[in-house]
Amino acid sequence: MMKSGLGSYSVRFGELIIGAVVVVNALGDVYDIETGNILAGLQNEDGTAIQGTISVLPDRLYDANDFYNENTTLGCVITNAQISNSEATKISAISQNGLAKVIWPVHTSADGDAIFTMGTGTIKADANLIGPVASEVMAKAVNNAVRKTGPAYNLHCAGDFQ
Numbered sequence: 001m002m003k004s005g006l007g008s009y010s011v012r013f014g015e016l017i018i019g020a021v022v023v024v025n026a027l028g029d030v031y032d033i034e035t036g037n038i039l040a041g042l043q044n045e046d047g048t049a050i051q052g053t054i055s056v057l058p059d060r061l062y063d064a065n066d067f068y069n070e071n072t073t074l075g076c077v078i079t080n081a082q083i084s085n086s087e088a089t090k091i092s093a094i095s096q097n098g099l100a101k102v103i104w105p106v107h108t109s110a111d112g113d114a115i116f117t118m119g120t121g122t123i124k125a126d127a128n129l130i131g132p133v134a135s136e137v138m139a140k141a142v143n144n145a146v147r148k149t150g151p152a153y154n155l156h157c158a159g160d161f162q
Helices: 051-059 086-103 125-145
Strands: 004-011 016-025 029-031 036-038 074-080 116-123
Touching: 004 125, 016 125, 029 086, 029 116, 029 125, 036 125, 074 086, 074 125, 086 125
Parallel strands: 074 116
Antiparallel strands: 004 016, 016 074, 029 036
């Protein structure tokens, strides 16, 4: 495993602000949303390169005891838009696509992946448009979570392989 951490990202369109904050401890590998290159993930046996989680799954399909299950990616979308509870739920659901854009595999039973949404109610904006933008913002926040952390506890970080 590799060390990651806390990341954030935000965008502004006139008065509308859409931001995300996320803590990343994913089972899957984290990919750069811009290039598709792997930023963090399962390392090879000697810890000199990123092997990739998907490459080892076929060998472990029948051994449930060999599957680490203490992972999670927790995030929050924050906007200054006026949104109802049901709109917040929908934005959270759409924002999960941001995780799928940059973490693979994602949403396994070994992950507790969840995204929440909060709105301050300052300006009017369409939740159906906020959701897709929030998805991109969440993906960039995940990337920042792995890029902005340093090594600790004898764990490598993304910067060690770049």
